[in-house]
Amino acid sequence: MLVTKRIYPEAVEFLRDHADVDYADSDDGLPPAELLSRARGTQAVVCQLTDKFSAQVIEQLEGVRVLANVAGGFDNIEIPTATRKGIFVTNTPDVLTETTADFAFALLMAAARRVVEAHAFVHSGEWRRWTIDLLVGQDIHGKTLGIFGMGRIGQAVARRARGFSMRILYHDLQPVSAMVERELGLEFVPKEKLLAESDFVSIHVPLLPETMRLIGAAELRQMKPTAILVNTARGPVVDEAAVAEALRAGIIASAGLDVFEREPEVHPLLLELKNVVLAPHIASASVDTRRRMSMMAVSNAVAILEGRRPPNLVNTELWPDQAVGPVP
Ligand code: GLV
Secondary structure: OEEOOOOOHHHHHHHHOOOOOEEOOOOOOOOHHHHHHHHOOOOEEEEOOOOOEOHHHHHOOOOOOEEEEOOOOOOOEOHHHHHHOOOEEEOOOOOOHHHHHHHHHHHHHHHHOOHHHHHHHHHHOOOOOOOOOOOOOOOOOOOEEEEEOOOHHHHHHHHHHHHOOOEEEEEOOOOOOHHHHHHHOEEEOOHHHHHHHOOEEEEOOOOOOOOOOOEOHHHHHHOOOOOEEEEOOOHHHEOHHHHHHHHHHOOOOEEEEOOOOOOOOOOHHHHHOOOEEEOOOOOOOOHHHHHHHHHHHHHHHHHHHOOOOOOOEOOHHHOOOOOOOOOO
16 A cells, blocks of 8 residues: 555554555655556555646556545546556545635635735734725625536535525536525526626536636636636636736736646736735645545545445446445
């Protein structure tokens, strides 16, 4: 068993109770050649979103039966190649849903009410007096929120928005059930309507070829000049240079961004602008959730070693049904 990067200690202890562990106890991550050489001959790899398992890398894996990603997303792993090679891929959904939604809302509120600017202002010593329009921002309550991607995290964001009496529009490949729409007060709309009518646009789609650059220059131009964009999904879902330019030119008002196209690089213009709140990919980063993600990933890996179907299998076609499926 290889663990490519530092995880919470209790997860490593759990692993050590079940297997021999080669633990790369560092935050650096393994360079591709070392990743391959250390993965050789091991059955399970506990990996993170910074480990790139391209088709080429996966082709060279020998003997590996499971890639257990410590993340909800799995765009760092070329799933079709893994599936073709019979390698199980697992992720850590559910445990991060509410935490990620909390952070999307934190970014939304911080951008709307200029929290980071306000903090910097107080720190700077420039605060002399109360004035009628000092750091005025946008209201959140009663406004329209447009959500791209009404999966688990999108729904958790919608639940929060209900508490703020927001009108909620959403767009996805398919509408959710009428029951969920009713319960959360959701309105399924075409992409164009969502962009044109939303005061806030929050993105909760996975990164797929179809969602790459979902928001580019054309989409930004369809948004209100007072609109605020929030991205806690994956960087390449938005055209980062186009967002930076739209923020500079006042095509949209503000943004809250947790993810970037080439992390840890950030478009230099974004670093100069005041009307954007930036975070280093931390939407799921609460102590409890990161612990749970670590434990969940190692439990998935151990399941495969013990011949059990992992609870969070991504490529389910490799092991279709827990109750009746044969052990592959
Ligand atoms: C983080 O981005 C995750 O996918 O868990």
